[in-house]
Amino acid sequence: MSLDKPARVQVDPETIPQEDAPPQTGTVFNIWYNKWSGGGNQFQLVKAKYKLNVEKDSGYTKANKTDGLKFFCLFFAKGMCTKGKKCEYLHRIPNEFDFLPQTVDCFGREKFSEYKDDMSGIGSFNHVNKTLYIGGLIIKDNTHDLLNKNFRKLGKIVKINVINNKNCGFITFKDEINAQFAKEAMIGQSLYENDILNIKWANEDPNPAAIKQKKRQHEEETFQIVENLLTKFDQSKKIKPNQQQEPEIEEPKEFETPVVEKEIKQIEASNSKSTILNEKSLNYLSLLGKVNQTSTQKKETAPLVSGYESSDDDE
Amino acid sequence: MSEDAPAVCETCLGPNPYLRMTREKNGLECKLCTRPFDVYKWFPIKNGSVKKTIICTTCSKQRNCCQSCLMDLTYGIPIQLRDAALKMAGVENISNQEPQNEISKLYVANNLEQFPKIGGASITSDSDKAREILTKLSMASKNKIAPKSIKNESLPSHINKIDVTKIISKLPLNGSTTPPNDTSITTIFIFGIDDSLPEYKITDFFENLNLKIKNFNCQHKSKAGFLTFQTRSDAEKAMSQIQSPQPGKPGLLVIENIPLRITWGKERSLGNSNLEKLKIGSIISKFIKKLSTNGDNKSSLSLQIENGNKDSNKINNKKKQKIETSKSYKALSKDFEL
Secondary structure (H helix, E strand, O other), X not given: OOOOOEOOOOOOHHHOOOOOOOOXXXXXXXXXXXXXXXXXXXXXXXXOOOOOOHHXXXXXXXXXHOOOOOOEXXXXXOOOOOOHHHOOXXXXXXXXXXXXOOOEOOOOOEXXXXXXXXXXXXXXXXXXXXXXXXXOOOOOOOHHHXXXXXXXXXXXXXXXXXXXXXXXXXXXXXXXXXXXXXXXXXXXXXXXXXXXXXXXXXXXXXXXXXXXXXXXXXXXXXXXXXXXXXXHHHHHHXXXXXXXXXXXXXXXXXXXXXXXXXXXXXXXXXXXXXXXXXHHHHHHXXXXXXXXXXXXXXXXXXXXXXXXXXXXXXX | OOOOOOOOOHHHHOOOOOOOEEEEEEEEEOOOOOOEEEEXXXXXXXXXXXXXXXXXXXXXXXXXXXXXXXXXXXXXXXXXXXXXXHHHOOOOOOOOOOOOOHHXXXXXXXXXXXXXXXXXXXXXXXXXXXXXXXXXXXXXXXXXXXXXXXXXXXXXXXXXXXXXXXXXXXXXXOOOOOOOOOOOOOXXXXXXXXXXXXXXXXXXXXXXXXXXXXXXXXXXXXXXXXEEEOOHHHHHXXXXXXXXXXXXXXXXXXXXXXXXEEEEOXXXXXXXXXXXXXXXXXXXXXXXXXXXXXXXXXXXXHHHHHHOOHHHHHHHHHHHHHHHHHOOHHHHHHHHOO
């Protein structure tokens, strides 16, 4: 996506009515959440008034000129940012090169440790979820096409699955960041005239084939990251061999060794039980033994060095 | 460093060595154990956004992770990924069972010493040990990743009752790469789409050729999809990029080692219910297999042509083509029946 043009103002601020409260459903109006409280538990999705037009709306903003972490504009995603190029958040579609910490979503909102009970909201930092649940669909012949048309602009799609007899669907993105963006961009929108999309995070696919596939994918990703780590590690060791070792001496804590011993015992125990894993765990044991030796050696040297230093200072 | 300094990783702290932090006593509740803890806030970059710790020191020690970004302190990778990697390395004794309800979360956090470290924290907090395991894992990875095997997934038993011959008969399975006379057709039919092949890999292939895609109706369950281009010329360009190993038969495009077959075709239904789609998928995968075996015969034939005897082979070719064209749908429908 080219960003050679400034972001346009999506909504003229003067056209926004002062009182934008939803119809009264409770006794007290909470201005922070723009919701009524105190009434019954009737949650109603409101049809969105505005919609993001990816080609026309995206452009550069103030955020493109600053350093550091940059987040995407939530109002841009909903198609209602009144600031245009003066906005301090990004006005574009996230791509695979955007990196964000896993504790926040792409709009900079903090995630939680678990999902809400109804799987709505910002999501969890303990799970990587790339799949959205689309509820409130009206199934027609071209539902799949319309979903594809609307969501393809918001990120790279891995799979769209429409479940005809349940009026819902699932969309899997390549990157989680696009799923986060698409969730906010399409919530409350409609494909036809009288439907409102209700978008939530998807639960994990219980289909055994899907689980297998996910597991394999996950393994491949892990291997790749581990290999990247190793090369990084080797490079840093070659460059600064001495500086690397120093913190290692400082770091070990008192309760480390008992933990290691515990592990060895546990492995020995498991070893006697299972004969299949014999070779593996034996290898691991020998490795552990080596590690143990080196770590104890270091611990011996560390106080010695510091002892000399302190005595030198005293004299 | 004083004892109650936060455990935060280098990337979170930012480049400034003279960092100023503010501390708020019991400012927030820890996102993992829900106990109040001292919140630290700082600016990693001048005029940038503020960062703060979101979990307590106890929880971070238990998991050997950064208090702000929850990445592993030694490696800077997510802790779930770290635990998964260690599990694959054959470290069986990792207990990554996080307490589920609020009371047990509090209990575990309050009695830290009694519990072993959660997940792979006990390993990565010792950097030498972690390195050994990582090397081992990378060795294992070279042997372990097996080539993708195409397996026939078990289908539900009552699938035989479903009749999809009407839908199948409308699909252009026997189409070709030669453009049809009807110039309004800008759609190509792609079949053989494996479950593991993401949609974007196919669209990316065409978009990298500077072709504009209008719509892609991709049904992974049916193992097929209709890709519509914005203009006819784009569609023709796309088809010219696709090799056709057998003239008069669907073209072949290999993405990610998955052979896709491509023909021209109008958009049709690919099944309505889940079972219909699954059945169509199984039929299409059978058909793909058949095509590929035919293709092998053909390629061996083309080798013969290179060796000489051109004239006789040409005749052979013509004969073969005639046979192929005379093969009507009826002959194939027998193979479709499961």
